[in-house]
Amino acid sequence: MTTTMDWTGASKTAGDFVSHWRDDEPGGCVVGFDLSGIRFAHAGGVESLSTLAPFSSRTVARYASLTKHVFCAMVLAHSDVMGLDDPLGEHLPELQSPLRDVTVGQALDMSGGLPDVRECLSLLGLSVYSETKAQPLLDYIARQTRLNFPAGTEVSYSNTGYRLVEAALARKGLRFDDFVQEIAKQVRLPLFAPDVWNDPVVGLAPGYWKSDEGWQLSAAGLHLSASGSLAGSAEALVAWLQCLLKGEHGFTGVLDQLSAPRPLADGRMSEYGLGLRWTHLGKRRFVGHGGSHPGYKSYFLLDPQSGTGFVVLSNREDTNGFKIALESMAALTGLPLPRPAAFLPDGLYVTETGPWWLEIKGSTCSFLDAEDTLYDEGDGWVSSRSASSPVRLRLDGETLAGQVGHAPRRFLPVVPGRDVPPTLDGRWRSEESAEFEIAKGALIMGIGPLRRRMPLTALGNGRYLFTLQDGPWTKRVCLHMLGDDHVELVTSRARMIEYRRDRF
Template identity: 60%
Template sequence: MTAPLHWTAAETAAKTFTNQWASDTPGGAILGFDQDGIRFALCGGAESLSTGKAFTSKSVVRYASVTKHAFCTFVLTHPDLISLDDTLGSHLPELQEPLARVTVGRALDMSGGLPDTREALSLLGLSVYTETQAPALLEFLARMTRLNFEAGTEVSYSNTGYRLVEAALERKGVFFRDYITKAGADCGAVLDAPDVWNDTVANLVPGYWHNGQKWQLSAAGLHISASGSMTGSAESLSFWLQDLLKNQDMLDAMAAPRALKDGRLSGYGLGLAKTTIGDRDFIGHGGSHPGYKTYFLLDRQNSCGFVIVSNREDTNGGKIAQSAMAALHDLALPVPSIALIDGLYVTETGANWLEVKGSTVVSLDADDTAYDDGQGWISSRSATSPMRLKMEGHDIVGEVGHAAHHYHPANSEPIAESVSGRWLSSEGARFEIDGSELIMGIGPTRRRMPLQALGGGRFLFTLHDGPWTKRVCLNVLDDSTVELVLNRARMMEYRRDR
C-alpha cells in the first residue's frame, strides 16, 4: 500500500523559503504537482525591480541546466541520427583526440572528461560578459587536445558534451529550439530555447545578483547551447514534467544508472541526477545562470514533484526541493557532518586540492555540503559532484568524482623566483607572475591577484568576475609550462613567454 502524501506539510516547508523573498527584492515560485495538476503554487518577491511587479507562477525565467534533461529527450527521439555509443568524432570530424573518442553517452552523463567551455574561457581571462558565438566556440573546442580526465573514469560536471551533441544534430538538420517549442505546446507549456542571452524571449523577466551592497542586473555573453538554453515559467515547467512522468519508457532510459569503465554505477543519468532522502530515491536537476536559479525533483512512484524557479542568484533550489519532498513523505533530511578537520589539503602531485570549512567541502573550487555517512565517513550525497571522504590521521582519503584521492595538509612555501615572468597560452591569453602576485588582464581590466602556496609548485588565486568568484589553481608542470585548473576545466596550459 502506498504511503499517504503530506501535501500540506510540503507546502508549509516550501513557504518558509518564499516568505524570505521580500516584495522589494527579486523572487521566485515554488510549485508542487501530481498527475491531477498543480497542488500548490507559492510565490514571493518581484519579477522586476524596475516595475515592482510581483513574481508569479507564470513569470518567465531562464531554466539554465534544467534544460539538460529536455535535450536528452530530444536526443533519444532521434535514434536514426545519433546513438549514445557513437563517438563525438564520428559526427564532428574536426575534433582532435582524445575528445573525438568520447562517446555521446559519456558526453551527456558527465563521465566524458570534456573541459567545460565557460570555465575554460575563464582560465583565458575572458569575463562572463564577453560575447562568444557558436562557430568560434566549436573551433576553440576543436583545438583542444586534453581531457579533464580519461573518459569513463570519473564523474565531473561539464556543459561541453551537450554543446557538442547539439552541434552534431544541427548538422543533420534538426534543432533543439524547434523541438522544445513544439513539445512544450503539445503539453500546454510555453517553452523556448534562445541561442544567446540577447535574443528576444517573450515575457522574460530580468535576473539579479547582489554585489554585497545592492541588486544588480545579470548578463552573460556565452553562446548558451542546449546545455542551458531553455526558458519558461514555473507553471510551464510543471506542465512539461507532468507530461514526462507519463512517458515511463523515456524516463527509464534517462534515469538509468550509467556505468563507469570499471563497472561502478553513477547516480547521474542522461540529464537527470539521483537524489536520496532517507530510504527513497528521487530524480531531478538544477540550473544556474547569472541571476537565475531553477530546480525540479520528481517522485516517479507517485507521479508528482516540485519545481523551483527564481530570478535571484542566491536561491538554493536543491535545498528547497529536498525540504519539500522530505515533508511530503515524512522523511528526515540528511545531517550535515563536521567529521573532517578544517583546513586546506592537496594531493601529493597534481592540481587536486580540498578546503574544509565546517560542513562545507570545496574541491577544485566546487563546494558541497558534507553529510554523515557512518564510521567517520562523509558523503556529498550528490550525483553531479559525488564525494566520499574520511580523516586518516592528519590526511583526508576517499573518493571525489568516484576517483580515489589521498590529500595531505597544504604547505605554505616561498614562491620560487623561477615562476616569475610572463606566461602565454596557445590561444593568445597571457598573464604575469610578479613575486607573490599573478597579474591578468589588459587596461582597466588588469588586476593583481595574490598567490597562496599549497606546496609542490601549486598555488591558488582568486578571480572575481561579476556575480562569480573563482579560485583557480596554478600548477607548475615543468620549468617552461604551467596549467590553470578549475573543477570543470583542468587542462589550460601556458608556456613561458621568452
C-alpha cells in the same frame, strides 16, 4: 510501498522559504504538484526591480541546466540518427583525439572528461560578459587535445558535451528549438530556447545578483547551447514534467531512460543519467536536476513512484533550489533529511602531486572550487550525496582519504606560510594568445582598466591558488607547475589550460 502524502506540511515548508523574499527584492516561486495537477504554488519577491511586478508561477525565467534532460529526450527520439555509443568524432570529424573518442553518452552523462568551455574562457582571461558565438566556440573546442580526465573514469560536471551533441544534430537538420516548440504545443504553454542571452524572450524576467552595492542586473555573453538555453514559467515546467511522469505525447518510458544509471569504464554505475541525477532521502531516492545562470536559479525534484514533484524557479543568484526542493519532498513524504557532517578538521588539503586540492569549512567541502555540503554516512565517512559531484571521504590520521568524482584521492593538510618563489616571475602565454604575468607573489591578468592583481597562495610541490572575480562569480584557480617554463591552470570544470613562459 504506500506513502502518506502530507501536502499541508510540504506547502508550509515551501511557503516558509518563499516568505524570506521581500516585495522589494528579486524573488521566485515553489510549486508542488502530482499527476492530477498543481497542489500549491507559493511566490515571493518581484520579477522586475523596474516594474516591481510580483513574481508568480507564470513568470518566465531561465531554466538554465534544467534544459539538459529535455535535450537528452531529443537525442533519444533520434536514436536512428545518433546513438549513445557513437564516438563524437563520427558526427564531428574536426574534433581531435582524445575528444573525438568520447561517446555521445559519455558527453551527456558527465563522465566524458570534456572541459567546460565557459571555464576555459575564464582561464584565458575572458569574462562571463564576453560575447561568443557558436561556430568560433566549436572551432576552439576542435583545437583542444586534452580532456579533464580519461573518458569514463570519473564524473565531473561540464556543459561542453551538450554543446557538441547539439551541433552534431543541427548538421543533420535537427534543431533543438524545433523539438522544444513541439513540446510547447503539447503542454499548451510557451517554452523558449534562445541561442544567445540577448535574444528577446516574451515575458522574460530579468535576473539579479547581489554585489556589495546592492542588486545588479545579470548578463552573460556565452552562446547558450542546449546545456542551458531553455526559458519558461514554473507552470510550463510542471506541465512538461507531468508529461514525462505520465508518459504522454510520445514520451512513454522516456523518464526511465533519462534517469537510468550510467556505467563507468570499469563497470561501476553512476547515478547521473542523461541530464538527470538521483538524490537520496532515507531509504528512498528521487530524481531531478538543478540550473544556474547568472541571476537565475532553478531546481526540480520528482518522485516517479507517486507521480509527485516540486519545481523551484527564481531570478536571484542566492537561491538554493536544491535545499528548497529536498526539504519540501522530506516534508511531503515524512522521510528524514540527511545530517550535515562538520567533524572533519577545517583547512586546506592537497594531494601529494597534481593539482587536486580541497578545502573543508564546517560541513562544506570545496574540491577544485566546486562546493558541496558533506553529510554524515556513519563509521567516520562523509558524503556529498551528489550524483553530479560525488565525494566520499573519511579521516585517516591527518589525511583525508576516499573518492572524489569516483576517483580515489588522498589529501594531506597544506603546510601554511610557504613563500611564493621569485623563480615563478615572468610573462606566461598560451597557444590561444592569452597571457598573464607573475611578479612579487601575485598573478596579474588583463589589460588596461581590467588588469587584476591576484595574490598566490603556495600549496607546496609546485601548486599555487589564486582567486579570480568574474562578475557574480568568485573562482579559485590552481596554478600547477608542469615544468620550469610550463604551467596549467585548473578548476573543477577545466583542468587542461596550459601556459608557457615567454623567454623573449
